[in-house]
Amino acid sequence: MWRHVWLIAANGLRRSLRDRSILIQAIVAPILIAVVVGAAFGSGFSLNVTVGIKDADGSDISEQIAQGLTGAGGDGIAFSSVDADADAALDSGAYDAVIVLPAGLSDAVLSGEPAQLDVVGEAKDPLAQSVAESVAAGIAANLQTARVTAVAATSAGVDAGPAIQRAVTATPPLTVEQGEVTGTFSVMAYFAPGVAMLFLFFIIGNGARSIIEERREGTLPRILAAPVSPASVLLGKTVGVLIVGIVSMTLVWLITWLGFGAYWGDPIGVFLVIVAAVVAIAGISLLITGLARTENQADALTTIIALLFAVAGGTFFYGASGVLSDLRLFTPNGQALAAFVNLAAAQADVVEVLPQILLLTGIGVGCAAVGLVALRNKVLT
Amino acid sequence: MAAPVLQVTDLVRRFGDHTAVDRVSFQIQPGETYGLLGPNGAGKTTTISMIAGLLTPDSGEVELLGEPLTSGRKSLIGLVPQDIALYPDLSALENLQFFGKLQNLHGEHLKQRIAHVLDVVGLTDRAKDRIDTYSGGMKRRANIAVGLLHEPQLLILDEPTVGVDPQSRNSILEAVDVLGGSGMAVLYTTHYMEEAERLCDRVGIIDSGRLIAEGTRDELMQRLGENSTVTFRVNGGAEQTHAWRVELAGMPGVSGVQGEDGQVAVVAANGPSLIAPAVQAAQSHGLDVVGVEVAEPDLEAVFLHLTGKALRD
Amino acid sequence: MRAVLATARTEWVRYFRDRIAMFTTLALPVVLVLLIGLSFGQSAERLPVGMLQSDPGPLGTSLVAELEDSPAIDVQQYTDRNEMYRDIRMGLVAGGVEVPADGEPVQIYVQQASTGAGVVVSTVNSAAAQISTRATAIDALSEQIPTQKARAAVDQAMADIPAVEVATRAIGAVNEMDENRFASAVPSQLMLFTFLNGLLGAAALVQARQLGVFQRTLATPHGLGVYLSGLGLSRFLIAILQAVILLGLGVLWFGINLGDPVAVTALVLIYSVIAAAAGMLLGGVVRTPGQAVAVAVPAGIVMGMLGGCMWPLSVVGTTMQRIGHLTPQAWAMDSWNAIINEGAGIGGIAGYLAVLVGFAVVLSALAVWALGRHARTGR
Known part of the structure; x- marks a missing residue:
């Protein structure tokens, strides 16, 4: 029995190796697509906001504020002073947003009159505008603290000078420290498995469909005319597509990892998720093939389901929010991708992705069981 | 007297309302070439499929050498299907290796058998070429080679000359003649009267699922x-x-x-x-x-x- | 001409008899447009930042509330540190803020490679300043008078003095493609799928070659040229149909302001020729229908990625932009940007169209050459 299973699996493998389109779809395409994405976003999603400071007030206070800011800034945000008019500065393209300290600001602040800072941004870059607005709100809060202290000191009969000095230099009650998240993530470790799974649906679907195809072409009856049981044939076909799937996806993993430096995470976990994903895809393909009425119908259903799963599973959408982020968990592709991402980006170990491994394997085994029973009836007319 | 190689008794198979094979009985003795002659759709292929164990009969029995057909005894039969049942993307050699191993042949014995059958059908020179590069007649011959590989007691040929050019047809007929003469029992279906007359020791005439007459050529002529x-x-x-x-x-x-x-x-x-x-x-x-x-x-x-x-x- | 039309008709019918073609031509692009439109709605305005709260006190709680109101960041709550770290590494959030019990420092986590750290730091500092006015003022006074008295004086002052306000205004107009997500999803998916389907048309062509249709057409008085023209015409019309459906949906359902109809029509027509020609070229090069599909799908996706159909080319570096402009997709997307965002007419996109016409001419010539080889051998 097992010798026959292996013979039939090996025969399928030999024919797969001879088919160049399998090589393109299973290995070349996922790597190529991942490399393109990697090249496009390899340096990370960058953010660079330059905020201009326009001091139209020209007082000691405004100068101090402007100087304080231009010394600040950090990764992704830069402050620099603006001499020209705010609108002109934005038009020049050197600034993404401008904070204006308007004329009379310090007088208004000191006298307790209504005071205001202006932020000018560009409609096409709302993020930069929001960032400047948030910074301005911080400046406004500091000015407010200073003048509240001043007024309160005066009314309480206290020397205002030292009190203000203490207020503006005091350590805020909330201190902020910056830490670093170690470890990196390559977008290739997302797109390579995602695209590989899409194409595996096609390849494994073809493999499953070859059971019906071989019946039509007469090679299946010929196999069954030998002392081979139908169960061996179905099992052999299944083992064959599993090996094709696991080997090709493992190659995609090893090539993107060792060749292009995209780390997919804990190797044991990665391999098990690959196996589980292939089992799920094979099971679904067998189910479709078993339930389809004709070979053409099986082909159409496999293609459509593969594409829908890939799209809904987030294959082409890195980090989508909204509908897709919920939808993807209802697809095997989405579950597998979640596991891959946890291994690569959350540095999870096997145990943490065990739920997905079990879920995918369960889906695969369940679908395969139903599909194989249906196929057995089809094979033995 | 030894048991016949094949004994078919009251074989019946229905597809829905249609009775494809209706109480067919016949037997084939060792060394005998038996022709099943009838028009397309008469029930020849259905009968053969039941004999080869590909189709379960609704009733009736198939016995090989006096015992019922079981999975393990399928090797007694060499089936040559009507269609070219070979992998077009593999070579003749690879096809023979695959089907030979399924028949539990291996090693040196398998090698010898492959060489032998390739010689019988005259494909030794082209053995390493892919089947899809073959002409129609060559494909037919390769198709027959697979059926001979495991030295079956009974060779079943299902319309082996359909759609074949006259030259290939002749060489196929000659090969069958030789095999029949070598002591192998052959079940040969055809709708070509001349082939049945030329090759077969006995002929069964089948129409609409029923075996309506049977005998040697002379016996049938007497009818x-x-x-x-x-x-x-x-x-x-x-x-x-x-x-x-x-x-x-x-x-x-x-x-x-x-x-x-x-x-x-x-x-x-x-x-x-x-x-x-x-x-x-x-x-x-x-x-x-x-x-x-x-x-x-x-x-x-x-x-x-x-x-x-x-x-x- | 009649023979060309008859061929086109037959090929059109053959095409839509295939349910997969029907799905990928008509349904899948619409599904994708919907998903993209609904899934990437709010990303451009605020920077996503993760937040982890570990038992914050009153100050911390105020900070959390202040950050949630911040115009600059879109706070996403996490309960699991590893999940937050994961999304920081993936760049799904620009950084993470951990708000601990009062008295302990607020932690900001960013990734080394990430460049959004400065914005997060500025925003958190700013929010901290906004919630600490009262506490800082009381603290400043209580050095000289009892805290009780300081508190009363500060509360009185805060009631009397209006807050220092921040007024914002924006210049220029919002890009249509930024404001209406469908305005970018529809043209980009249209360009992606028109080309992909054009390439997939190669499968039918190879099949025709294998079935001996080439040989048969050579025997007719019209010859192979008529067959290929008819085939090309049917592919071209399929591309047009796809454009009409997607753009119609975009205008009528998603309210896209598409811009100059003449420019749009010219762009769609030229691009459809390119897609049909690319498919026929592929059909002349590969050997089996299976190979055609195996090449068409990855090629369509990769060219779509390079050409800016999957993400705007403005977000990638200059090298990738240059490479991208080796594809017709990039020039087509440049044209769409000009038409939809800048209101360009046919004159405004003339330069892009000239390049696209070049693609159309070169691809058609290559297709004729590749198929001509088969015509001479009849296969």
Whole structure:
């Protein structure tokens, strides 16, 4: 029995190796697509906001504020002073947003009159505008603290000078420290498995469909005319597509990892998720093939389901929010991708992705069981 | 006496309301070549599929060498399906290796057997080429080679010459003749009367799922009795010809009429005496009889006699 | 001409008899447009930042509330540190803020490679300043007078003095493609799928070659040229149909302001020729229908990625932009940007169209050459 299973699996493998389109779809395409994405976003999603400071007030206070800011800034945000008019500065393209300290600001602040800072941004870059607005709100809060202290000191009969000095230099009650998240993530470790799974649906679907195809072409009856049981044939076909799937996806993993430096995470976990994903895809393909009425119908259903799963599973959408982020968990592709991402980006170990491994394997085994029973009836007319 | 290689008893298979095979029984002795002759759709392939264990009979029995067919005993049979049941993307050698291993052949023995069957079908030179580069006749021969590989007791050939050029057909027939002579039992289905006459020791005539006659060529000819086939060549319209045929079929002693425009064959007891009334009838239908031929009886005539219709339409 | 139309008709019918083609031509692009439109709605305005709260006190709680109101960041709550770290590494959030019990420092986590750290730091500092006015003022006074008295004086002052306000205004107009997500999803998916389907048309062509249709057409008085023209015409019309459906949906359902109809029509027509020609070229090069599909799908996706159909080319570096402009997709997307965002007419996109016409001419010539080789051998 097992010798026959292996013979039939090996025969399928030999024919797969001879088919160049399998090589393109299973290995070349996922790597190529991942490399393109990697090249496009390899340096990370960058953010660079330059905020201009326009001091139209020209007082000691405004100068101090402007100087304080231009010394600040950090990764992704830069402050620099603006001499020209705010609108002109934005038009020049050197600034993404401008904070204006308007004329009379310090007088208004000191006298307790209504005071205001202006932020000018560009409609096409709302993020930069929001960032400047948030910074301005911080400046406004500091000015407010200073003048509240001043007024309160005066009314309480206290020397205002030292009190203000203490207020503006005091350590805020909330201190902020910056830490670093170690470890990196390559977008290739997302797109390579995602695209590989899409194409595996096609390849494994073809493999499953070859059971019906071989019946039509007469090679299946010929196999069954030998002392081979139908169960061996179905099992052999299944083992064959599993090996094709696991080997090709493992190659995609090893090539993107060792060749292009995209780390997919804990190797044991990665391999098990690959196996589980292939089992799920094979099971679904067998189910479709078993339930389809004709070979053409099986082909159409496999293609459509593969594409829908890939799209809904987030294959082409890195980090989508909204509908897709919920939808993807209802697809095997989405579950597998979640596991891959946890291994690569959350540095999870096997145990943490065990739920997905079990879920995918369960889906695969369940679908395969139903599909194989249906196929057995089809094979033995 | 030794058990027959194949004993088929009351085999029945229905597909829905249609009874494809209806109580078919026959046996094949060692070394015998048995022809199953019948038109397309007569139930030949269904019968063969049940013998080879690909299809479960609704009732009836298949025994090989006196014992029922089980999965393990399938190796007694070498099946050569009607279609080219080979992997087109693999070479003949690879196909033979695969199917040979499924028949539990291996190692040196498998190698020898492959070399032998390639020699038998004359494909030794092209063994390493992919099947899809072969001509139609070569594919047929490779198809037969796979059936011979494991030295079966019974070789089943399902219409092996359909769609084959005359030259390849001849070499296939010669090969079958040789195999039959070598002591292997052969079950050969065809709708070509000449092949059955040339190759088979005994012939079973099958029509609409029933085995309606069986025997050696001579035995079957006797079924024809004094009947002979008279072929008329006529000029005239299709309608008139049809009307004439209907009249012919009603004449005394006529057991079968076949053919349409231009040529009509009639099987009748004492055929020559039919000629005069037939020609007269033709003229009354406005047909012009341009030739008359009284033929030697053959299996075609037997089939026509038994079923009233032609083997091929 | 009649023979060309008859061929086109037959090929059109053959095409839509295939349910997969029907799905990928008509349904899948619409599904994708919907998903993209609904899934990437709010990303451009605020920077996503993760937040982890570990038992914050009153101050911390105020900070959390202040950050949630911040115009600059879109706070996403996490309960699991590893999940937050994961999304920081993936760049799904620009950084993470951990708000601990009062008295302990607020932690900001960013990734080394990430460049959004400065914005997060500025925003958190700013929010901290906004919630600490009262506490800082009381603290400043209580050095000289009892805290009780300081508190009363500060509360009085805060009631009397209006807050220092921040007023914002924006210049220029919002890009249509930024404001209406469908305005970018529809043209980009249209360009992606028109080309992909054009390439997939190669499968039918190879099949025709294998079935001996080439040989048969050579025997007709019209010859192979008529067959290929008819085939090309049917592919071209399929591309047009796809454009009509997607753009119609975009205008009528998603309210896209598409811009100059003449420019749009010219762009769609030229691009459809390119897609049809690319498919026929592929059909002349590969050997089996299976190979055609195996090449078409990855090629369509990769060219779509390079050409800016999957993401705007403005977000990638200059090298990738240059490479991208080796594809017709990039020039087509440049044209769409000009038409939809800048209101360009046919004159405004003339330069892009000239390049696209070049693609159309070169691809058609290559297709004729590749198929001509088969015509001479009849296969």
